Amino acid sequence: MSTNEQPALLEVRGLTKTFTATPALSEVDFTLYPGEVHAVLGENGAGKSTLIKVITGVYKRDAGTIHLNGKLIEPRSPGHAQELGISAVYQEINLIPTLSVAENLYVGRQPRFLGMVSMQLMNKKARKLLKTFNIDIDVTRDLSSYSIAIQQIVAIVRGVDLSAKILILDEPTSSLDRHEVETLFSVIRSLKEHGIGILLITHFLDQVYEISDRITVLRNGRKVGEHLTKELPRAKLISEMLGREFTETLGKRSNQITNSDSKHDTFLDIKGFAKRGMIEPFDLEIKKGEIVGLAGLLGSGRTEMGHLVFGINRSEKGEAYVESKKVKISSPRKAIRYGFGLCPEDRKVEGLIADLTIRENIILALQAKLGWYRHIPYKRQEQYADEMIEALHIVTTDAEKPVRELSGGNQQKVILARWLVSNPELLILDEPTRGIDIGAHAEIINIIKRLAKEGKALMVISSELAEVVDYSDRVVVLRDRKKLTELTGDEISEDAIMQAIAEK
Amino acid sequence: MKSRFFPLLVTFLVFSAIYAYCYYHFSSFGSMRVVCNLLRDNAHLGIAAIGMTFVIISGGIDLSVGSVIAFTGVFCALMITREGMDPYLVFAIVLGMGTIFGAVMGVFIYYFKIPAFIVTLSGMFLARGMAYVLTTESIRITHPLYIRVSKLVYIFPDKGRFTFAAGAFLAVLVIGIYLAHFTRFGRNVYAIGGNDTAALMMGVPVGRTTIMVYTLSSFLATFAGIVLSLSKRSGDSTITVGAEMDIIAAVVIGGTLLTGGVGYVIGTFIGVLLPGVIRTYLTLEGSLSPWWIKIVVGGLLFGFIAMQKLLSTRPKLFSFRRQVRPTTVSTA
Numbered sequence: 001m002s003t004n005e006q007p008a009l010l011e012v013r014g015l016t017k018t019f020t021a022t023p024a025l026s027e028v029d030f031t032l033y034p035g036e037v038h039a040v041l042g043e044n045g046a047g048k049s050t051l052i053k054v055i056t057g058v059y060k061r062d063a064g065t066i067h068l069n070g071k072l073i074e075p076r077s078p079g080h081a082q083e084l085g086i087s088a089v090y091q092e093i094n095l096i097p098t099l100s101v102a103e104n105l106y107v108g109r110q111p112r113f114l115g116m117v118s119m120q121l122m123n124k125k126a127r128k129l130l131k132t133f134n135i136d137i138d139v140t141r142d143l144s145s146y147s148i149a150i151q152q153i154v155a156i157v158r159g160v161d162l163s164a165k166i167l168i169l170d171e172p173t174s175s176l177d178r179h180e181v182e183t184l185f186s187v188i189r190s191l192k193e194h195g196i197g198i199l200l201i202t203h204f205l206d207q208v209y210e211i212s213d214r215i216t217v218l219r220n221g222r223k224v225g226e227h228l229t230k231e232l233p234r235a236k237l238i239s240e241m242l243g244r245e246f247t248e249t250l251g252k253r254s255n256q257i258t259n260s261d262s263k264h265d266t267f268l269d270i271k272g273f274a275k276r277g278m279i280e281p282f283d284l285e286i287k288k289g290e291i292v293g294l295a296g297l298l299g300s301g302r303t304e305m306g307h308l309v310f311g312i313n314r315s316e317k318g319e320a321y322v323e324s325k326k327v328k329i330s331s332p333r334k335a336i337r338y339g340f341g342l343c344p345e346d347r348k349v350e351g352l353i354a355d356l357t358i359r360e361n362i363i364l365a366l367q368a369k370l371g372w373y374r375h376i377p378y379k380r381q382e383q384y385a386d387e388m389i390e391a392l393h394i395v396t397t398d399a400e401k402p403v404r405e406l407s408g409g410n411q412q413k414v415i416l417a418r419w420l421v422s423n424p425e426l427l428i429l430d431e432p433t434r435g436i437d438i439g440a441h442a443e444i445i446n447i448i449k450r451l452a453k454e455g456k457a458l459m460v461i462s463s464e465l466a467e468v469v470d471y472s473d474r475v476v477v478l479r480d481r482k483k484l485t486e487l488t489g490d491e492i493s494e495d496a497i498m499q500a501i502a503e504k
Numbered sequence: 505m506k507s508r509f510f511p512l513l514v515t516f517l518v519f520s521a522i523y524a525y526c527y528y529h530f531s532s533f534g535s536m537r538v539v540c541n542l543l544r545d546n547a548h549l550g551i552a553a554i555g556m557t558f559v560i561i562s563g564g565i566d567l568s569v570g571s572v573i574a575f576t577g578v579f580c581a582l583m584i585t586r587e588g589m590d591p592y593l594v595f596a597i598v599l600g601m602g603t604i605f606g607a608v609m610g611v612f613i614y615y616f617k618i619p620a621f622i623v624t625l626s627g628m629f630l631a632r633g634m635a636y637v638l639t640t641e642s643i644r645i646t647h648p649l650y651i652r653v654s655k656l657v658y659i660f661p662d663k664g665r666f667t668f669a670a671g672a673f674l675a676v677l678v679i680g681i682y683l684a685h686f687t688r689f690g691r692n693v694y695a696i697g698g699n700d701t702a703a704l705m706m707g708v709p710v711g712r713t714t715i716m717v718y719t720l721s722s723f724l725a726t727f728a729g730i731v732l733s734l735s736k737r738s739g740d741s742t743i744t745v746g747a748e749m750d751i752i753a754a755v756v757i758g759g760t761l762l763t764g765g766v767g768y769v770i771g772t773f774i775g776v777l778l779p780g781v782i783r784t785y786l787t788l789e790g791s792l793s794p795w796w797i798k799i800v801v802g803g804l805l806f807g808f809i810a811m812q813k814l815l816s817t818r819p820k821l822f823s824f825r826r827q828v829r830p831t832t833v834s835t836a
Contacts, residue, residue: 079707094705096698098508098765107695108688108707116686142508158706 007070009034009197010055010086010166015064017050024050025221027064032166032197037188039200039208039229042218043241043298043463048201051218052168055199056081056088068165087159088168091175093151095158097144102126104143105158133157133187149180153187160196167191168199173207174299175277185211203299204480205234219243234502241297242465242498264288265323267457268426270309272318278304281318282483284476286426286457291448293472294461295497301481302461303345306428309459310342311335336369338426341419343412345430345461351415354404358396359385361403361414366422388417393443409440416447426457433467445471465494477501511759512771514811518757518804519774519781526785533784536664542780543670548573548732548744550673550776553751553758554680555724557772560755561684562717563697563764564613564620568627569725570747572602574740575635576729581643581739591649599726605631606722610715624718628748635741642740645733653734669735676724680769683720693717697764750779750801757804761812778804 012030016023025047032038042048053059055066057075066073068084075081078088095104102123103110111121119140126139135153143151152172159167169188173181188198188211200212208215208229215232217224217240224240264287274281279301286292294302307313309320311329320327322338329335332342344351352361363381370376376384385399392413396406403414412432419427432448433441448471452458462468468475475487477500485500527533543550552569559566576598583594605627612623658666684690692713695703704710733739758775760767782797 094702098698
């Protein structure tokens with residue numbers, strides 16, 4: 001265990017990094033002691049990845065200092081950082097699947113005998129190296145024949161063997177199952193014994209409490225707190241991450257008309273949908289005219305739940321009923337046919353085609369639903385676009401403007417419009433208010449409420465607790481890829497949601 | 505079994521089966537005469553194919569080799585017969601030209617990030633064009649050195665003639681295996697083909713290695729041109745049209761994955777000889793059209809590509825996952 005009397009391995013002081021006027025990190029301090037696991041936690045945009053990118057020399061810092069073993073360092077590139085003793089292992093493993101385990105450990109520095117690369121020597125060294133981490137595998141086999149966990153461990157071992165003093169692990173467990181996490185943790189523990197300092201980024205809170213000694217919480221690029229793990233209650237950690245106090249009474253529910261009474265029919269009923277590595281089995285029922293909010297921390301499985309419902313990823317088991325009729329949601333095409341719509345989280349990547357006009361973007365889903373050979377007349381297209389521009393208050397000169405030229409809020413409305421013209425029964429919205437200004441924010445929320453009143457079923461994924469509390473008739477709470485509970489009606493409050501997430 | 509070896513194993517089994525079939529019908533397949541002829545007739549393709557193996561393992565392609573072989577032959581014939589230059593000097597010059605040609609293609613591919621397909625396609629037209637511009641006639645080479653080389657033959661008891669070309673082919677094969685498996689350059693080629701961004705992050709000199717791969721390919725294609733010129737004792741700009749396709753086919757049949765990262769030089773050796781064996785069979789058989797060879801090669805290619813696809817999408821079919829047991833003994 002680490003104590004504060006020990007000299008620090010890595011000392012980061014007043015680190016600031018700004019991208020085009022928005023600070024990604026401002027005056028962040030971070031201290032890592034030898035032999036400790038220090039978890040850095042925070043929601044999306046908290047600055048976790050910027051922090052590790054500055055430490056590993058991917059980005060140049062604007063201000064602040066980094067000391068390694070008391071010496072000021074200026075990492076220029078990941079390679080340079082590695083020479084200094086800082087290695088990083090990322091979620092997507094940067095190894096070569098077609099080479100053997102031993103070769104992956106020694107790529108670029110293969111042991112040679114009489115000037116020739118010697119596989120025997122390499123295999124021997126690799127076996128010995130892995131032994132020190134209690135890993136006993138056949139090093140001559142292809143890396144790709146091993147599980148992700150082993151690949152991750154090989155990456156870690158390679159990093160450490162390159163004389164690493166500090167190891168940065170970025171979401172190392174996100175694609176591992178429980179057993180594999182154990183294997184990985186046993187390696188991490190043995191690294192601690194070797195006096196290596198480990199910076200861990202993860203969104204699995206259980207794992208944070210299992211493996212870490214210290215926690216630093218970041219929010220909006222600032223350090224919110226640093227605690228010894230054993231002294232930090234879960235509830236406090238969550239409120240720090242989300243930036244809300246438990247005692248505060250926030251988010252007055254305006255949506256008091258509870259729609260979830262029996263006179264409304266169930267639109268979608270899902271029983272036991274699940275996919276390994278994505279989300280554990282869950283039931284979900286959505287009535288017509290009901291807004292179901294999905295709440296949970298980043299990586300809790302909210303988006304995955306949406307993707308499974310919309311058929312982007314196929315559920316491995318379970319059944320789905322649309323208006324009491326059994327259906328198979330095997331692809332988004334099928335889902336659209338059943339009357340579903342989904343507005344994805346990243347509208348730039350997944351949703352809009354930036355170079356097409358507002359009209360073209362709006363018409364896309366409808367045209368897809370009709371089939372490409374049933375062309376919608378131009379006049380009709382214009383009519384749809386104009387209707388939507390008016391209904392959703394999209395700020396634009398006309399419908400022929402490329403979507404790229406619109407603001408974030410208006411782009412979001414165009415996506416909404418796309419699904420609205422195809423008149424879906426169920427609309428899944430993933431972070432509909434992310435990255436848009438306050439005015440547009442309120443408008444989007446009003447649109448959501450209006451749609452529910454019109455009898456549509458809505459499933460809204462959001463990190464904004466106040467927002468979820470405001471419009472939801474029912475809130476599904478998730479953690480670590482598992483549906484924890486559902487809150488209905490008067491049970492819904494920010495406190496209750498946070499409590500549910502924090503509960504063991 | 506290691507899944508890497510699987511394509512090679514299949515290649516070996518298919519070759520053995522076909523050879524056994526041929527031997528069953530014509531016992532001469534057991535003689536050194538047939539073996540030596542196979543090596544001699546396929547020497548130029550084989551030498552270039554070994555260079556191509558490195559290119560494909562690195563995840564690239566080189567379409568220029570057939571043209572480079574033809575250009576080399578024409579250049580040698582012209583310089584030696586018409587200009588009366590010393591053959592050794594001509595070989596040195598043409599090898600230098602081939603090397604630079606490959607290096608330039610490599611630079612375009614790596615630094616300008618142009619797909620290898622496009623760059624080497626341009627190289628193919630360029631080299632073929634230069635060959636035609638030099639001459640469109642077939643030029644004989646009667647230089648004493650050529651006569652001497654043609655007499656450099658080891659004759660087996662059964663009259664099998666082990667020629668210079670066959671020797672050159674085997675020598676390049678040995679060097680190719682050495683380069684691929686016993687040098688850092690070779691291992692880096694595999695690493696790049698497996699995942700080039702990961703290789704870069706692991707400190708592999710990706711740029712240098714990529715350029716060296718195309719340089720090696722063009723160098724060997726040029727050498728193949730010299731070997732062909734020595735055995736044909738002539739230069740002709742119309743030869744080896746489309747040879748790059750035969751060569752790529754040989755490499756793929758030899759078990760090298762088109763997606764890169766996996767392959768063996770020895771597999772290419774077998775892949776080159778396979779069509780040769782079929783050609784010999786058809787010649788001895790006499791009644792079948794020699795074009796059957798294309799059909800067989802095409803069918804084999806289909807089979808191998810389908811197998812590769814299976815291998816890359818469902819690797820578990822071919823490898824047996826072993827459970828890892830983390831031992832509980834703590835480290836000191």
